[in-house]
Structures are given as C-alpha cells and as structure tokens.
Amino acid sequence: MVWPIRESLCITGSRIICSALRSNAPYPKFMNWIKTDGCHATTLPSFKEKQQEDHGYENMAEINGYMNLFGLMKQRFLNFKNQKYIKELEHFQSLAKAQYPKFMVIACADSRVCPSNVLGFQPGEVFMIRNIANLVPIMKNGASECNAALEFAVSTLQVENILVIGHSSCAGIEALMNMQDDTEPRSFIHNWVANGKVAKLKTKAATSHLSFDQQCKFCEKESINQSLLNLLSYPGIEDRVRKELVSIHGGYYDFSNCSFEKWTLDFKEREKNSYVVKEKELWC
Numbered sequence: 001m002v003w004p005i006r007e008s009l010c011i012t013g014s015r016i017i018c019s020a021l022r023s024n025a026p027y028p029k030f031m032n033w034i035k036t037d038g039c040h041a042t043t044l045p046s047f048k049e050k051q052q053e054d055h056g057y058e059n060m061a062e063i064n065g066y067m068n069l070f071g072l073m074k075q076r077f078l079n080f081k082n083q084k085y086i087k088e089l090e091h092f093q094s095l096a097k098a099q100y101p102k103f104m105v106i107a108c109a110d111s112r113v114c115p116s117n118v119l120g121f122q123p124g125e126v127f128m129i130r131n132i133a134n135l136v137p138i139m140k141n142g143a144s145e146c147n148a149a150l151e152f153a154v155s156t157l158q159v160e161n162i163l164v165i166g167h168s169s170c171a172g173i174e175a176l177m178n179m180q181d182d183t184e185p186r187s188f189i190h191n192w193v194a195n196g197k198v199a200k201l202k203t204k205a206a207t208s209h210l211s212f213d214q215q216c217k218f219c220e221k222e223s224i225n226q227s228l229l230n231l232l233s234y235p236g237i238e239d240r241v242r243k244e245l246v247s248i249h250g251g252y253y254d255f256s257n258c259s260f261e262k263w264t265l266d267f268k269e270r271e272k273n274s275y276v277v278k279e280k281e282l283w284c
C-alpha cells in the first residue's frame, strides 16, 4: 500500500508546493525550511546550515525565498489573534469559560480534509475527533478515545448533532479494502481499519462487478453509514436519538471535484443493522 501522507503535506492553494515529497524519497532533514516558489527539496540547505546562514534573523518567517514552517505558523497564529481573537474579544472570553457546541464531528485524520477548513467551523462550534478513515467502532468495554469523546459530547456537552464525515481517496478505506480477510491484522493501521469490516463485506457483496477504485469509493460511503449505526451501540445515544434530542448525519467530501454530500439517517424506520437515508443533499 502506498500511504499518501507525503502528498498530503503539500499545501496547494498557497505558495508552498513541495513536489519532492510526492516521490518515495526519504524525508529531507530540513523540513523546517521550504522554498516558497515550488521547491525542489534537494536544492535546499539543511536546517542547521540555514540557521547559521540566517544568524540574527531566526524570527523572520521568510528569508531569501525560504519559508520557516514555524515562522509561518507563528505568523498565522498572530494573524488569528489580531484579525479574529482581538476583534471578537467578548466572544472568545466567554469561550474561555465554557463551550456549547451543537455538533460532534468524527472525521478522517487526513491532512487534506480538515472539517474546520472545508465547512468553516469556528472555535466553540464543534467537538471533534479525527482518526484514520473516520471510523466509529462498535462499542466495546474498556477505555478508548471514541468512548470518552462520545460520552463527553453527548452527556456533558449535550450536542444536538453527530456528523461522521468521510472523503474521497481515503487511504484508510483503501487499506481496509486491500486487507486479506483470512489473515491477522499486520499493523496498527490494519488493526484499526478492521473496525470497518462490516462495511467492507457489504461493499464486496454489492459491488463485485465494479473496479477496485469504484469499490473503495462505495466503501468510503458505506463505512460512514456503518459508523452511524455503530454510534447507537454507545450508552444513551440511541435513547437520545429516539427522543429527537440528537440527530445523526453522514457527510462525504469529494476533493477531486470539491463537492459535499450530506444526509441524515432516519432511525425510526430502522430495522436490524439497516437504515433509511433522508434529507440527502449535494453541495457543489
């Protein structure tokens, strides 16, 4: 499996495009410095060399066409502080005391699909967890990140909506689809994505006539619905859904054409391990 994390590091749409990272070459030592006009990593100095070269200018974000990643981060933080925090001081000071998000979001950890960027969520609006392939495992006893986050979001924050967001070209779903069913998981990644096995089986049953890529796309959506069903296995969630205190939604971000599908599951019509989709919308 080629895990496209390196490609994910490229920030297209800004001036930072590091094409060298798309190759399978080892990471360069000078990741803190990148050329701002479409870099070729092999032409860059090491971070140490750069520090010596730029002695006395360490705090500058951009020097001679090189952008210091932490300099850039600092610049962005100060922009946030000056352009947003200070301008909305009262709002941020009330957020410092408490949060009242209406949404809990479960999204993939992939760097290209940050829900706050894509859907414009603002501080205080969403309680979020992100994991590989945006999976909600069926509830198991014992501590887990998912258990704890769902308990806090539902019982303490009393969110009104839970939204599971998947996306196109998900490497986690590809890993799930590529797994041999008759072998033990071989890595932490396989061990995790195996939580989507039911979605994989449904996909295989429904799409045996399709190509592998098309099967993966189908599974990217099927696994969202399976995660939505799995949500009901957590304490209190099904009860809140039935009382209409919480709604459960699916979302799918296709970054190949920048579209977003949103739907809601109707659990009133639910039969065992099946679901009815309602309020389906395509934003494009």
Ligand SMILES: [Zn+2]
Pocket: 108, 109, 110, 132, 133, 134, 167, 169, 170, 171, 172, 173
């Ligand atoms: Zn993903």
